[in-house]
Amino acid sequence: QVQLVESGGGLVQAGGSLTLSCEVSRNIFSFDPMGWYRQGPGKQRELVAIITSSSMTNSADSVKGRFTISRDTTKNTVSLQMNSLKPEDTAVYYCNAVDGRNQRVYWGQGTQVTVSG
Numbered sequence: 001q002v003q004l005v006e007s008g009g010g011l012v013q014a015g016g017s018l019t020l021s022c023e024v025s026r027n028i029f030s031f032d033p034m035g036w037y038r039q040g041p042g043k044q045r046e047l048v049a050i051i052t053s054s055s056m057t058n059s060a061d062s063v064k065g066r067f068t069i070s071r072d073t074t075k076n077t078v079s080l081q082m083n084s085l086k087p088e089d090t091a092v093y094y095c096n097a098v099d100g101r102n103q104r105v106y107w108g109q110g111t112q113v114t115v116s117g
Helices: none
Strands: 005-009 011-012 018-024 031-039 046-051 056-060 067-072 078-081 091-099 104-109 109-117
Touching: 005 091, 018 031, 018 091, 018 109, 031 067, 031 078, 031 104, 046 067, 046 078, 078 091
Parallel strands: 011 109
Antiparallel strands: 005 018, 018 078, 031 046, 031 091, 046 056, 067 078, 091 104, 091 109
């Protein structure tokens, strides 16, 4: 069973930065794409950013220029660098991975990000 474990969430002031990390329990070569989603209070879960196996990326308009997604195949991780955080970025952030061989979808348990200010 594949497990995705997020870390790095917390409380930060507006304008600050956080880096989220998602560690996968096996090698990530077959996952395509991998991504980060978030669900704010009273909102639906939404896509934040995705990255393909060839490291092509895409992100939501609301985070373009502020958030950067990356993957490290040596550490089996996918990360989300978040800069210039805003109160509206407050949400539970979830790591996601799609196995490109069978389209099975995996989710992490989520990590809370709270932006004050």
